[in-house]
Amino acid sequence: MAYRGVTGAAAAALLAALPAAAAAAADSTPAIQGAGPTDQDLTRLSLEELAMVEVTSVSRRPETLANAAAAIFVITRDDIRRSGATSLPEALRLAPNLNVQRVNSVDYAISARGFNGYEQSNKLLVLLDGRSLYTTLSSGVFWDARDVMLEDVERIEVISGPGGALYGSNAMNGVINIITRSAADTTGTLVSVGAGNEDATFAVRHGGRLGETGGWRAYVTGFTRDDSYRLTGGDATDAAGGLRGGARADWTAGVNRLTLQGDVFDNEVAVNEDFSGEETRVSGRNLLGRWTRPIGGGELQVQAYYDRFERTESAGVEDSDTWDLSAQHAFGRGRHQLVLGAGYRTVQSRFVAAPGAAAFLDPSERALSLTNIFAQDQIALTGALTLTLGVKFEDNSFSGQEFLPNIRLGWERPGGDLVWGAISRASRTPNRIERDLTLPGVLVGGDFQSETVTAYELGYRARPREQVSFSISAFYNVYDDLRTASFHPVTLFPISLTNFGEGETWGVEAWGSYDVTDRWRVGAGLSTLNKDFAVDPSGSDITGLASTGDDPEYQLLLKSQTRITDRLDLDLRLRAVDTLQPSGTASWVEADARLGWRLTEALELSLSGQNLLQDRRVETGDTARQRAFGRSVFVALRTSF
Template identity: 70%
Template structure:
């Protein structure tokens, strides 16, 4: 993780490392996650998601929470969605063995968590089928993740139409940081997983790594305690190489995966294959006093079962130039994405018409960060997009930040964001009952106010308030006179407001306490009307609050104890819950680590989602893991 302050005895990165010399967490270039940064050093960690250029976390005028590599290691989590539970500004609902509903600032639920953009190394995981993320198809080798930047709040001015309520930016380490061999294996009463990685130098100007991971997810339970027959497993393999040619920095990476999951409707456990892969290339070089980046990727995802086939092939090209002129720091960019989508079903009653579509998304954006003096910074930005379904979208953003002489940051923002239609909303057809319609983009106007501070060297906190107004939300409307067929329309309105706060305190150099809380209030009319017979189900099912508590304690130089508590309020038809996870880790040598993690230790059966069809129960589990570096 980049930082301004260098850890003691940390050797500098090789001069050919992308981004130049960087300081890392830890005492060695190949073991960057074994020493924790102080809270002051964490405030200077560079983040890139807020303004698409490096800036210190303390200067970022947004509600951003950073999950570090050390946080991931000490969580004991075995999947990316479980890691995201560490972010207090996210709502994570586990639906079954592999499916999750994850959202920021409301609208959560398996069918409604469609307003959050997720990126892995600049590659979007957005699905044009339902506007969400298929979490059973997307994962990373967790040991390779450098950090996860979680922004709650609109990101449309930089990231486009589908960053409506937030952005999750997952950034993996460069191959320079992962030389050598790593082997990790673990098993428990529910899950099993392994990871193998090897990396080395690439001539005198680069480095590479290759990896292989596998997992088995045990079946969840029905609400009455029976086996839900939704166990799953899969393999993933990939490689990455970074190298330099003069001033040019190049990255080439890709992976392939093959997973088997189970459709658990009626607890039949029908097997479904989920497979695919991607290849991504990135070129960076200095230009005109700044940095030019060109990125392209090709992504394939296929989901096939006895009754359906879903194929998506995505081509994406983007260009970005960040540079400074006097008091101004500019970021300019453009991009084009093309998705070849094919949806086939065996049912003659419900289908997508047409079965094959090619969707395009083209954008240009500009942002200017202006130093006004006396600690004031004004950021103005906007993105103009054109998509196949709803045409042009204009997404502006304005942010004003004031950094006090002591380092505290006060900021305010107003933004417009939107979510473009997906294939289900435009093409789903049930003759005589439901027909495709001219569904438009959902829109939101968001006001935000935030404060971030390090009042003491051992204390830091952030508090953010928001008020969002949503228009054109998805509704289900009748046809005048005849009632049927129903159509998907944009007659919904809602407002949300809430507060997100988190902070940390170092009791001692070996013991850190952290806490986070988020609240949410939604105002809408859920009364069924001819304009919306669904009662505005598209607003999702969210708790009014959630509280996260965490303790990270180094009992000795070699033994770690991590305790996490979370309390989540009631949903409409699901009781709230309090749960605890505990991890005990032993560093047997500098290269060998053993850990034992207990999850969901308080309740023997817990349901996290109000989905009446997919909602499954989860109970206590234990997972033991051994990790070795060579």
């Protein structure tokens, strides 16, 4: 079920407002001290430096990647640039612990550890600078509307495995945390333009200083995307295009650090299940503020955001308004590193079906709320052994109270290797479709409850040599109360959504890098997945457990990064994805390549090729939405000054 808003005047107003405010507040101090690397600082991090990169997603406080007791993969800013990706979903293909299925020109299904598919990928929480991109309509992410200026991304932290104890319901199989750069690190002007046989993009950003240590920036980006292909040949009439703009300011006031940022976007995409090419408008806006200060031997952070989303098409109109307020305090006490927090979110969700539509949501409008408190304690049992205990309590409008515990144990072996294990419980709360979708006489909104998982994980991360690093983890997940559709036991009809699904998944995720020389790095990633699902004997399911997804038993990623000369880079990537089960969609192998030439320190020209091995390939088993994708070539020019 797909539904696609802000005028150009509103975008222009936002772009103009923050720079003007910043200019008024800025003084005549020298250039910003402590600013991060410029956009054209292309120095590749060593494997040792990568291991020491600070991540925040595992513990909700800074810790080095080498010490993070979880299956976490970090996509760096340089990785994104060298990939040639033109959208956020394409950049996420770099994570070996994610399965990315492109559905059509702009829609994607993305999951970790199974349950993938356009209608099924509902167990992955995605955050953008602390703002949840999850939709209460279907529990997924509308990737056609959720994008970001890739040049502004600092890193993407991808955790496979439950994150319920810190992030709550819907962080069931993983968390994607997208972190953008501080405005203080993006002063000056950046211009990026690119075009190819499938895509065209542009991005313009300008920023300046704000006080001695702060900064501001404003940006505008746009894209057009050509049609994908029908399986029988010919265009699938799903071309798309859109504009996005926004601004951010970061500054200090004494010991306080403050951030204010916002975005607006307006996209036109196509509803094309029937190849009609009917235009759909997807638009929205958001505003986020964050206040951080040292207190009580630690750091207090308070964050609030507002998010407006609108989608208009002939099948109906959807819109939602989300208000979120959260606070957390991270501090140390002796051997204990504690994080305490709480939050409240309210969503005003509305979906009005077109007149005469057979199916609709009843009621058409709902006010949903989510309240939570959480606590986590990392206890240094010895100098090498750390025990993490965490729990989150949530109360939501649909399923009531949720209890989400987590226990982790990390052992740092001599030499810095990390062995870790975890047991977690997570859940996914019902969405509006599962509770309110109505087709009179056939389907009624029911009493669908939360799906749950108990996850067992074991991992090992090491750098056995200066030139080699790797991470490997194994998981075993037990699922209960999965979504099913059942006949009424007495009258047959109407059908209702129920919780009779259960089962297990298990697999291995591994990735690593090897510096062949100081100019050549190779890497590999492998993920495997086995599934065993069934219907509880006390119930039934007429869908054949369609909610459990369509997944490959393995996927393999290989990459090579070469600095041919001081100004010439060559990047090669190979992806092999096994046959999707249960649909039987054929396996595929594809290659991407990018050649980047730095004409000067401030000017880079690149040529990228994607899907170079096959004329056409299909990535999804959804028969109503299957589209084919062919080779593409993209030329981009980026300059900063």
